[in-house]
Amino acid sequence: MTDREIDDHNTIRWYENGRLHRVGGLAVEFSSGGSIGELHRDDGPAIEYANGGKEWWVDNKEYTHGEFILLQFSNGITINE
DSSP: OEEEEEOTTOOEEEEETTEEOOTTSOSEEOSSSOOOSOOOOSSSOSEEOTTSOEEEEETTEEEOHHHHHHHHHHTTOOOOO
């Protein structure tokens, strides 16, 4: 089951089966900078900031963009960016 939560700072968090997770989109959408708990996204940046900055996270570990692409390639995942 997928649930959406919006806090007092207009940060949107998507949960699937009680875990922070979203297929096909960002699990956390910030109206301003910040980060929370476990971060993960298989098909793109886990965080995209309003200023254009991006962060790539898999299993709560941060990667550079290049490292992320290599990780996904080695796992057989195609990234459409």
